[in-house]
Amino acid sequence: MSGGRVLLVAVLIASLCLNVYLTVTLIQLRSDYRRLEEGFRELAAQNENLTRQVKSLRSLLEVVERQLDYYRNQTIYYSSLIGETGGVSGSLEGRAVVNVVAVKAIPYGFFEVKYEGVALKAEVELREGEGRVLVNTEPRIGIDLQTSSRVAVEVAEKYTGVSLNRTDVIITVRGEEEVEVVDGPSAGLAITAAIIAAITGENLSSSVYATGTINPDGSVGPVGGVAEKAVAAAEKGATMFLVPKGQATIVVYEKKVEEPVPGFKIIRYIPKKVSLQSYLEGLGYHVKVVEVSSIWEAYSLFKPSP
Structure with missing residues (x-):
């Protein structure tokens, strides 16, 4: 065999070995890439789940913080709720119905909860009695109205100059289904x-x-x-929504998706301040949002337009 043929055979053998090596390496790289891609997808799913849980916890934290503030204030004033009220005294009879909105907890996935607004009706009935405040719900609604209802009675007495010490106040909250409401005190204004x-x-x-x-x-x-309550009210045909002073502006969380590398997405929710009225308009609802600071400012807005 001539030297040229030997060299050619050697080159072919070397080329074959190199091709085998490259093929094995490519197969290994593809396998590694698939594993990395699956890992990225799993991390992206975990990121989305965690982000959703954080958003849900933020909503719950806001509700709980407001309730703690409310009950802290009631502790300071609680001794005054025993009922020393001036003005006209005697038993009364009367009835009124008002819209109530609250936040309900809804199970969502494994160990997750999301929060939505819910619209309810509250009926107040006055009967001759002993100055008791009785709260009923139909059907079962997990809502705490006892403390806020007693405060509402006291404020109504101050507003009208009429004592209810010989009148029982019966409050019945009605809903379309059994729900677990997480913020009973927020109905205080409407009940009053x-x-x-x-x-x-x-x-x-x-x-x-x-x-x-x-x-x-x-x-x-x-x-x-x-925001959740406003949407629930809008869905029921609200034309006006009263909110506490300073709460006509809300914080919403805009979803932002980033893809730093192909196949790996990071989902974040960015807080943004918007007016509640424009937020509702963006959802297709036309509701006038009005801030109120006291029952004296709010009560006339509850009455039908002339």
Whole structure:
């Protein structure tokens, strides 16, 4: 065999070995790439789940913080709720219905909960009695109205100058289904308006909704879940939505998706301040949002337009 043929055979053998090596390497690289791609997808899914959980926890934290503020204030004033009220005394009879909005908890996936607004009806009935405040729900609604209802009675007495010490106040909250409501005190403003209407014999508008705690001095306190409640009210045909002072502006979380490398997405929710009214308009609802600071400012807005 000539030297040229030997060299050619050697080159062919070397080329074959190199091709085998490159093929094995390519197969290994493709396998590694698939594993990395699967890992990226898993991390992206975990990131989205964690981000969603954080958003849900932020909503719950806002609601709980507002409730803690409310109950802290009631602790300070609680001794005054025993019922020393001046003004006209005697038993009364009356009835009024008002819209109530709250936030309900909904199971979402494994160990996750999301929060949505829910619209309810509250009926206030005045009967001759002993000054008791009775709260019922139909069907079962996990809502705490006892403390806020007692404050509402006191404020209604101050507003009208009428004592209810010989009148029982019966409050019945009605919903379309059994729900677990997480923010009962936020119905205080609406309940107060209904008690006043029952005393005075006035009607309340069926298209006005409100959220806000009520304090013994008649001031309206802040609440959580304003956006969720506003949407629930809008879905029921609200034309006006009353909110505590400073809460006509809300924080919404815009979804932002980033893809630093192909196949790996990072999802973040960026906080952004917007007006509640424009937020509702963006969803196709036309609701007038009005801030109120006290029952004296709010009550006239509950009444039907002339």
